[in-house]
Amino acid sequence: MTRPTGTSSETGARRIAVVGLGYVGLPVARAMARAFPGTVGFDIDEAKVSRLRSGDSVDGPVPEIERGLLPVTTDARALADANFYIVVVPTPVDAARRPNLEPLRRASRLVGELLKPGDIVVYESTVYPGVTEETCGPLLAERSGLRCGVDFHVAYSPERINPGDARHTFESIVKIVSAQDAATLDAVAEVYGAVVEAGIYRAPSIRVAEASKVIENIQRDLNIALINELAVIFHRLGIDTQEVLAAARTKWNFLDFRPGLVGGHCIGVDPYYLTTKAQEVGLNPEVILSGRRINDSMGTFVARQTVKELSQVGAELRGARVAVLGLAFKENVADARNSRVPDLVRELAEFGVDALVYDPLVEPAVARRDHGIELVGRDGLRELDAVVLAVAHEGAPALALELLRAPRARVLVDVKSMIDRADVPSHVRLWRL
Numbered sequence: 001m002t003r004p005t006g007t008s009s010e011t012g013a014r015r016i017a018v019v020g021l022g023y024v025g026l027p028v029a030r031a032m033a034r035a036f037p038g039t040v041g042f043d044i045d046e047a048k049v050s051r052l053r054s055g056d057s058v059d060g061p062v063p064e065i066e067r068g069l070l071p072v073t074t075d076a077r078a079l080a081d082a083n084f085y086i087v088v089v090p091t092p093v094d095a096a097r098r099p100n101l102e103p104l105r106r107a108s109r110l111v112g113e114l115l116k117p118g119d120i121v122v123y124e125s126t127v128y129p130g131v132t133e134e135t136c137g138p139l140l141a142e143r144s145g146l147r148c149g150v151d152f153h154v155a156y157s158p159e160r161i162n163p164g165d166a167r168h169t170f171e172s173i174v175k176i177v178s179a180q181d182a183a184t185l186d187a188v189a190e191v192y193g194a195v196v197e198a199g200i201y202r203a204p205s206i207r208v209a210e211a212s213k214v215i216e217n218i219q220r221d222l223n224i225a226l227i228n229e230l231a232v233i234f235h236r237l238g239i240d241t242q243e244v245l246a247a248a249r250t251k252w253n254f255l256d257f258r259p260g261l262v263g264g265h266c267i268g269v270d271p272y273y274l275t276t277k278a279q280e281v282g283l284n285p286e287v288i289l290s291g292r293r294i295n296d297s298m299g300t301f302v303a304r305q306t307v308k309e310l311s312q313v314g315a316e317l318r319g320a321r322v323a324v325l326g327l328a329f330k331e332n333v334a335d336a337r338n339s340r341v342p343d344l345v346r347e348l349a350e351f352g353v354d355a356l357v358y359d360p361l362v363e364p365a366v367a368r369r370d371h372g373i374e375l376v377g378r379d380g381l382r383e384l385d386a387v388v389l390a391v392a393h394e395g396a397p398a399l400a401l402e403l404l405r406a407p408r409a410r411v412l413v414d415v416k417s418m419i420d421r422a423d424v425p426s427h428v429r430l431w432r433l
Ligand SMILES: NC(=O)c1ccc[n+]([C@@H]2O[C@H](COP(=O)([O-])OP(=O)(O)OC[C@H]3O[C@@H](n4cnc5c(N)ncnc54)[C@H](O)[C@@H]3O)[C@@H](O)[C@H]2O)c1
Pocket: 019, 020, 021, 022, 023, 024, 025, 042, 043, 044, 045, 048, 088, 089, 090, 091, 103, 104, 106, 107, 124, 125, 126, 127, 159, 160, 161, 162, 163, 265, 266
């Protein structure tokens, strides 16, 4: 790719390119396109881009694309006129749970080829402190032949979008911005300030902003891990965790977390970014990793409870049919990345139990590709011995109760405590986390 010649952003007109059009990047690109004419969206995934163009994305047609405000492309040349790049690519972990920075590196090399003097590159991906300036900046400099912090500038603005949450949207969440110097910070705050209604928070440095994002997810992970550990203890003591939490919640400063399966590509993944960095500097983050271990064990714990409950009602374990309602990593989303439900399914299978996984939101091909799970349709939920209500999708509790009307179904495992004890049919044993 040749490096384009062209003017810098000194003209004042921001021409925005969003690199990565996923859960986070697309809403960012849409908001930018409404405020900044000429905004372009780029993704390396051809299938995704063609679906976005044809109005066939997961969330249906995208108005800004339909109205011609937001061209989307896999052709990097379409970004050559941009002077304000926003990079929102995945930051997963590898099989050994080490940060995989390859998507960020690849996106940085691509943007580096396009950079012109005066350009600004903002990273939004969740990372550990130092990635923007130590990993991305040097790659941009190497590819562009320009000096980072002199000819072009980097910035970081973490994302707090909450998929499936209509209240906390890109526009309605305070946006943290940070940059290499005061002038860049002003420019970045101005761009985001034009689209984020909730306001802008200027962090004193890029590393502070990077750290602030990663600890938001670590704090949530650990709080849930504590409640999960308590749930396991209370289970052993024969106490209902939900009843304990309901009582404790009446204290003004009790933190309202609930037990459950912690999946997804943020909360269950981001802690490893910071722990890896901590280990690199000779620290062993015990609390954070303990929390991870507890949360990662919950799918197996729930499966074993299901097996015990089946035994209690005298069901034959080998060949027992258990409906598992929900595969997505959380309620009312189609995203099953890093879902912990497959742990539960695997453990049930170890006991010879036949788990029938039903999730109307998750695409069957994705369930097969990512988890090796063949989703069943509603018709497949027959002759059941038990129902595991794993994900709190809308309509799932009603479906569970409907399935439990059959006399053969004698166990309900209500992972998220969605069903009132009083509503459970009398022939059914209820176990909840
Ligand atoms: N989804 C969330 O709830 C959420 C919330 C806050 C922060 N984040 C963070 O935001 C980042 C992106 O997450 P996401 O949920 O949008 O991921 P995603 O997988 O939904 O989307 C990422 C997109 O980037 C594309 N991509 C990958 N490599 C690319 C490259 N080199 N160049 C261009 N495009 C590329 C992928 O094809 C995909 O469409 C991650 O760091 C994540 O941790 C996510």
